[in-house]
Amino acid sequence: MTGHNQQITAPQITVPQFHGFKQAGHKICVVTAYDYPTALLVDAAGVDAILVGDSLAMAVQGHSSTLPVSLDEMIYHAEMVGRAVRHALVVVDMPFPSNHLGPYKAVESAGRILKETRCHAVKLEGGADQADVIKALVTAGIPVMAHCGLRPQSVHVLGGYKVQRNEAQLMADARAAEEAGAFAMVLECIPAELAARISASVGIPTIGIGAGAGTDGQVLVINDLLGITSGYVPRFVKAYADLKSTITTAVGQYCDDVRAGKFPGPEQTFK
Numbered sequence: 666m667t668g669h670n671q672q673i674t675a676p677q678i679t680v681p682q683f684h685g686f687k688q689a690g691h692k693i694c695v696v697t698a699y700d701y702p703t704a705l706l707v708d709a710a711g712v713d714a715i716l717v718g719d720s721l722a723m724a725v726q727g728h729s730s731t732l733p734v735s736l737d738e739m740i741y742h743a744e745m746v747g748r749a750v751r752h753a754l755v756v757v758d759m760p761f762p763s764n765h766l767g768p769y770k771a772v773e774s775a776g777r778i779l780k781e782t783r784c785h786a787v788k789l790e791g792g793a794d795q796a797d798v799i800k801a802l803v804t805a806g807i808p809v810m811a812h813c814g815l816r817p818q819s820v821h822v823l824g825g826y827k828v829q830r831n832e833a834q835l836m837a838d839a840r841a842a843e844e845a846g847a848f849a850m851v852l853e854c855i856p857a858e859l860a861a862r863i864s865a866s867v868g869i870p871t872i873g874i875g876a877g878a879g880t881d882g883q884v885l886v887i888n889d890l891l892g893i894t895s896g897y898v899p900r901f902v903k904a905y906a907d908l909k910s911t912i913t914t915a916v917g918q919y920c921d922d923v924r925a926g927k928f929p930g931p932e933q934t935f936k
């Protein structure tokens with residue numbers, strides 16, 4: 666395992682480098698990870714940032730929304746990811762409702778994330794409504810990625826996971842997040858043309874998911890990217906592998922071998 670780590674020679678990506686990426690037109694690649702082996706692999710593959718998303722509630726824990734995951738559970742998973750990563754910037758989601766309990770509590774929760782994991786920044790859902798929290802976190806030395814557009818933690822207010830089209834609100838959120846000190850923002854489920862206009866109107870990088878190709882970077886949930894999503898796959902996903910078949914085929918072959926007495930064979934047996 667340590668051998669993997671030693672293969673990574675590229676230096677650690679920093680928060681200030683994100684600004685440079687936008688200016689240089691370098692498209693920022695972000696993917697989620699929730700555990701040590703996956704984080705090792707995606708880091709070695711050369712992503713710019715890894716998000717320990719609260720999507721772990723759905724992707725790993727099997728819940729039907731992101732709401733149930735706790736701060737302790739986020740820290741548990743972020744610690745595994747932080748231990749693996751040598752190159753990418755690691756951003757951890759603030760789980761519901763940790764950023765809605767006022768700036769003091771938000772700093773306490775985000776402070777735990779940075780102290781107890783080796784991760785570098787937090788992400789919170791919100792824009793203008795979270796400006797005071799973003800300011801407090803940045804003042805405390807905690808880099809913040811905002812998350813505007815579709816906010817999965819507000820699924821019950823929104824009445825479902827719907828494309829967000831309120832241009833005035835989205836522009837105001839993006840500008841407020843930048844003004845409050847966010848170093849980047851996720852734009853989720855926004856029409857492509859609007860997301861491109863938002864990206865052009867802010868100085869910080871925008872990372873899109875379901876927001877077209879005009880954002881400064883893209884993020885995908887690793888389960889979706891690898892084709893191991895259980896259940897509904899959103900339209901904006903592209904699977905780059907079919908690991909669901911690979912895994913079920915491999916495990917099926919193992920079962921066949923065990924049942925046929927072919928595993929373990931002589932190579933796997935001590936004399």
Ligand code: KIV
Pocket residue numbers: 697716717718719720721758812851853874884885886
């Ligand atoms: O939790 C998550 O994985 C996210 C991404 C989908 C942006 O917030």
